[in-house]
Amino acid sequence: MLTKDKLLELYRGMVTIRAFEEEVRKMHNAGLAPGLVHLYSGQEAVAVGTCTALNSDDYIASHHRGHGHCIAKGSELDRLFAEIIGRRSGYGMGRGGSMHIYDPATFNLGTNGIVGGSVPLATGAALLAKLRGTGQVAVSFFGDGVLNQGILFESLNMAALWSLPVVFICENNGYGEFTEIDDVTAGRPYAKRGEAFDIPSEKTDGMDVLAVHETVSKAVTRARNGDGPSFLIFDTYRYSGHHVGDKQEYKDDEERELWLSRDPIPKLSEMLVAEKKIKQAALDELDAEIKATVIVAANQAKKMPEPDADDLTRHIYAA
Amino acid sequence: MPPDSQQTDRNLTLKDAVLEAMFEEMESDQNVILIGEDVGTAGGVFKQTKGLFKTFGADRVIDTPISESAIFGLAVGAAMAGSRPIIEVMFGDFLTLVMDQLVNQAAKVHYMSAGGFNVPLVLRTGIGVGGNLGPQHSQSLHGWLAHIPGLKVVMPSSASDAKGLFKAAVRDNNPVIFMEDRMTYNLKEQVPEDEHVIPLGSAEVKREGADVSIYAVTRSVHTALAAAEHLQVKNVSAEVVDLRTLAPLDVETIVASVQKTGRALVLDGGYQSFGITSEIAATIGELAFDYLDAPVMRLAAPDVPVPFSPALETMTVPNAEQVVAKVTEMYGGLG
Numbered sequence A: 001m002l003t004k005d006k007l008l009e010l011y012r013g014m015v016t017i018r019a020f021e022e023e024v025r026k027m028h029n030a031g032l033a034p035g036l037v038h039l040y041s042g043q044e045a046v047a048v049g050t051c052t053a054l055n056s057d058d059y060i061a062s063h064h065r066g067h068g069h070c071i072a073k074g075s076e077l078d079r080l081f082a083e084i085i086g087r088r089s090g091y092g093m094g095r096g097g098s099m100h101i102y103d104p105a106t107f108n109l110g111t112n113g114i115v116g117g118s119v120p121l122a123t124g125a126a127l128l129a130k131l132r133g134t135g136q137v138a139v140s141f142f143g144d145g146v147l148n149q150g151i152l153f154e155s156l157n158m159a160a161l162w163s164l165p166v167v168f169i170c171e172n173n174g175y176g177e178f179t180e181i182d183d184v185t186a187g188r189p190y191a192k193r194g195e196a197f198d199i200p201s202e203k204t205d206g207m208d209v210l211a212v213h214e215t216v217s218k219a220v221t222r223a224r225n226g227d228g229p230s231f232l233i234f235d236t237y238r239y240s241g242h243h244v245g246d247k248q249e250y251k252d253d254e255e256r257e258l259w260l261s262r263d264p265i266p267k268l269s270e271m272l273v274a275e276k277k278i279k280q281a282a283l284d285e286l287d288a289e290i291k292a293t294v295i296v297a298a299n300q301a302k303k304m305p306e307p308d309a310d311d312l313t314r315h316i317y318a319a
Numbered sequence B: 001m002p003p004d005s006q007q008t009d010r011n012l013t014l015k016d017a018v019l020e021a022m023f024e025e026m027e028s029d030q031n032v033i034l035i036g037e038d039v040g041t042a043g044g045v046f047k048q049t050k051g052l053f054k055t056f057g058a059d060r061v062i063d064t065p066i067s068e069s070a071i072f073g074l075a076v077g078a079a080m081a082g083s084r085p086i087i088e089v090m091f092g093d094f095l096t097l098v099m100d101q102l103v104n105q106a107a108k109v110h111y112m113s114a115g116g117f118n119v120p121l122v123l124r125t126g127i128g129v130g131g132n133l134g135p136q137h138s139q140s141l142h143g144w145l146a147h148i149p150g151l152k153v154v155m156p157s158s159a160s161d162a163k164g165l166f167k168a169a170v171r172d173n174n175p176v177i178f179m180e181d182r183m184t185y186n187l188k189e190q191v192p193e194d195e196h197v198i199p200l201g202s203a204e205v206k207r208e209g210a211d212v213s214i215y216a217v218t219r220s221v222h223t224a225l226a227a228a229e230h231l232q233v234k235n236v237s238a239e240v241v242d243l244r245t246l247a248p249l250d251v252e253t254i255v256a257s258v259q260k261t262g263r264a265l266v267l268d269g270g271y272q273s274f275g276i277t278s279e280i281a282a283t284i285g286e287l288a289f290d291y292l293d294a295p296v297m298r299l300a301a302p303d304v305p306v307p308f309s310p311a312l313e314t315m316t317v318p319n320a321e322q323v324v325a326k327v328t329e330m331y332g333g334l335g
């Protein structure tokens, strides 16, 4: 059983991401965050359950729906907001945007605009960790859409062959854009894709942060002990559309309600209260504090200047 | 040191000069690793990595499956995490499989992370026509890569340059594409023994001349030099400028040469349409128009897949006679 502090860390992480994404939605609707923003709301248990099982110098590589991973790995909220609204204080000086956020301080190899594009990056960081014997682990987060990208299979092969300390994490939210994953994917269950390479593979409830944490912890231990990669599939759901603005006509109410009833945040808070770890009133206070922190960060970002013409051509080449 | 270069005679092939550069850089920097198909125990399909595995072991010389896209992607991740990988891609044609990781990841990470991450790696690949390898093993796609901001593109023509440029490429903190025309692999020349590093972005005048500047890279430099000999007989003094790197491009040297000669021919083994000859011709037009005595001319590979047939294959490689003919045209005939 996790300590109370750890449980609260999980709770805090998920509530922070949920609140952050709500602010991003507002920013988008207000015209402040243009372009494509893919919200993580609903999937919080995966990012938080995973990143709380990692050391600070373990690597992650994320994807287009990646704000949650950045937050869970410890990026600063105001700089994340700043990047998403294109401000100079953002992680990429506002030149990357939501789908391209990199943070070396938290060993985050980036969100990514190419479906499947970040899988080999995590695998490569794991290769180096293994060659140098640093004990670091790398996590590759990807959506179910990547189950059908060739580079996943190339990466799985090398990870298994060389017994690399990498944990492959598929966040199966049921859809790739507006198409059901089951409609375009052969080979069930999908965990067989990992098994084909003799990689320990399993499917877990991605709406249960404790289950995610436990599953990932085992995989991380395996990786750190030199026993190689794992291939984990977490069933989860995105409440928002593919991007802000998507009306989700391809989903029905029944489905939506079913998944809402499995929301990872109340699931954890109810457990915390039932097991008398914390009183509901204290949780409410915590919620308010988190929301306030998120709003302060958002307001800070909004005050930040936009990049200027000199920033257009900065960092094309490293010195 | 590779076995072959322990000789006191420093007359090395281009291939061995690069191998020597690899030995030296791997020796002096533990972060340098070599990754690719057949690079380890086999020593390279062209024996271009011979001896490295024996010296540096399986942790630094890594044989991979045939997965160009992910091999390169892993190298990008490893580079971001602090190593300096050299990645062999057996044929330049296979760059098509690497393109996403190269263009969408490697080339942009430094920019997107506002300098937070570097991607210091060298992708080495052999290009060019020769050996009747057919349309999928004979292409010269350097123009494609030089088009992408964030990538550096190096194309040596001689053994000594290859060594110096390769060492600079390994030490560079950016993704560098090192492309050798396979027909230059066995060209020999004296290679300096001591520390020899040529900064990326410096062209070199390989032959001085007064009447016409011929610009080229890798194999085409030799075509230009041969043509210059023929032109000399016709009393035309040709200057041959070896660009050595396409990105960064040494615009200063390019312009200085044509300012002196007043005539420019850009020669290349890659396709003419939208290729490097067009880029350099346009640069000269913009920056040295007032010095021109004739329109800038281009001579490049015809826009066709490189055919297998020995009867046809050579037709896709610009030759010295064609260079002479082009220059002659610029003079309205030389009698």
Ligand SMILES: Cc1ncc(C[n+]2csc(CCOP(=O)(O)OP(=O)(O)O)c2C)c(N)n1
Binding pocket: A038, A064, A065, A113, A114, A115, A116, A142, A143, A144, A145, A146, A173, A175, A176, A177, A242
């Ligand atoms: C290589 C590539 N193909 C297509 C796209 C367009 N695209 C962006 S997100 C997306 C769906 C991805 O689905 P999934 O991996 O399941 O992630 P989810 O959006 O469901 O979180 C697509 C097709 C892309 N960005 N990259």
